[in-house]
Amino acid sequence: MEPAVLREDMVDGLESPPRDVLGDEDVAVAMRDVPRHAFVDDERTAYADRDHEALGTRVLAPSTVARLLQALSLEPDQTVLIVGAGVGYTAAVAAEIVGETNVHAVDISRPLVVEARGNLAEAGYEGVLVDRRDGADGLPEYAPFDRVLLEAAAVDPPRALLEQLTDCGRLVFPRGTQKQRLEAVSSDGVVDRFEPVSFDPLLVEGEQSGAVERNRTTREDRERAQRRAESRRGWEHNWIEWEDTGDGQSRRRSSR
Template identity: 80%
Template sequence: MDPAVLREDMVDGLESPPRDVLSDDAVAIAMRDVPRHEFVDDERTAYADREHDVLGTRVLAPSTVARLFEALSVAELEGDGTVLIVGAGVGYTAAVAAELVGARNVHAVDIARPLVFEARENLDGAGYGEVLVDRRDGADGLPEYAPFDRILLEAAVVDPPRTLCEQLSDDGRLVFPRGTGKQRLEAVSADGERERFGAVSFDPLLIDGEQSGTVERNRTAREDREHAHRAARSRRGWEQEWIEWEDAIDG
């Protein structure tokens, strides 16, 4: 079947009961235009409302993507503004953002190098080659191109990383899944105002060394400090340089 027809059916299903998750006309048009089959290996199910597994990551279901962009309120930018996608994955959400604000205004980062290459290739093949995709620790964002009018964090956190909040423009908005076990979608503005949405389920935000394909997990700076502190407290005998051994023997 013609992919354009499949996209129409997909979006119609998102706009109608029982899903009824898409009401923003601009987002609906964008999702009708993005060739999702360029980002999903299985063309037969590319437009079904289901997740896919690619290179160790989840390609979000269309209904989840719709909910993210509804919360992001990109349409309020009226076609102008900058968007940062944290967790580029295979590039699909970046492509939807490119339809809304233009490919040159979309930046995406991912901690997994294979996914960065995959996203670049997919975006280029789908006609969004101007989207910048870089390999970064998501919590660090992309300060070289900040500030951003919208930041979409596609990974669960207890609180959004301070660095990402600092990269918002004055009228910026950050959308992220909040929580560990039970999660809810949440938006926070640059001035700290928060808005809560429905329940979601995302993988946690990874630090460098935890991504798929990493041989050995790197410790964070906090863990390094804790490890050094424990090691110092557990030292005995010759490791304790402050012991005067000659005095101890004479005594």
Template identity: 75%
Template sequence: MDPAVLREDMVDGLESPAKGVLADEDVAVAMRDVPRHEFVDDERTAYADREHEILGTRVLPPSIVARLFEALAIEDDDSVLIVGAGVGYTAAVAAELVDETDVHAVDIARPLVAEARTNLERAGYGGVLVDRRDGAEGLPEYAPFDRILVEAAAVDAPRALLEQLAPDGRLVFPRGSRRQRLVSISPNGVDREFGVVSFDPLLVDGEQSGAVERNRMAREDRERARRRAASRTGWEQEWIEWDDRVESN
């Protein structure tokens, strides 16, 4: 079947009362235009509302992507940073909403950076910058950003990302550990929630996708309270060795 027809059906489903996850017409138009099959190996299911796994990372279902962009509320001429580039699909949707040269994406995994670059170039979004970085560090040389999207869970927004927000900016991320809620934060601390979600944790530099023992989620609940006050650079970037004493607490 023609991919354009499949895209239309996909977005129509997201806009339907049964799902009701997509009300922003600009986002709807963007998702109708992005060739999702260029980012997903299985063309037969590329436009189904389901997740895929590629190179150890999840490709988010279209319904979750729609919810992320509803929370971001991207405006014309915004500069956008996406933490967790994955295969590049989310960055492509962002590039339909603003100039593609205003979209920046980072990922901690080198294979995914290469995959995202290849996919974006093939799909016609070669102007999107994709770099290999620890997501919690952001991309300071291109800051400030009007919108920052973190496609990984954390108990709190990394301090470096908050510092890279424009004065009227918005940071969207899944907040929590096992039970997460999608939230948006502005520089003045105003929060807004957008419902329950489930994302993988934000990894520490040097870890691989699928790590359990040493990711931020496994450690931060126990370490945050005692380390944050004394930390000079932010609890999200300073870690202690995971030993029996800590694990038994």
């Protein structure tokens, strides 16, 4: 069967019961156009709604990609950062909506970066920038971004990613560890919660996907400690002045 027909069947299945997960017309049109078989080695099952494995990572099922991009609320010409480029399929679908030169993707795995670049070029999305980075650091030299998608679970969204949002920006990520839920956090702190999901945890520099011990909590603990320190306001943060009381004595006057 022709790939175009398989894509039509795939999207029709996502839009209809029992899945019924795709209601965004822009995402639906984009998924009908992107040749998924360019990103999945097994062409026979490329359009099946299931996960695949590639180079030690999980290639997300089409229904999962649809949920992520709908939560992201993409609009044409927005700038997008995808953390966890994987094989590049999600970036390609996003590129169909916002334009390929507006999409940036990073991954901590060098082999996956090479794979994503090759897949995107083969599929006709050479304008998507893919770089090897620690995803928690984002891509500051191209910031700010209107939308940031984190394709890995975290207890808290990485601080750097929040700081790289525009004033009207939106960050979508799976929050949690064993139990996870998809969330969207806007620049002004408003949180939208979606359905439960299951993602691998966000890796940090020097960490392997199969490791038993994970050091991502080091980053999370550091960022939480920094937020607590910034929220505290004791006398040591005040400017101390002394004033004459008129009776030959002085007293301390504190002002912020």
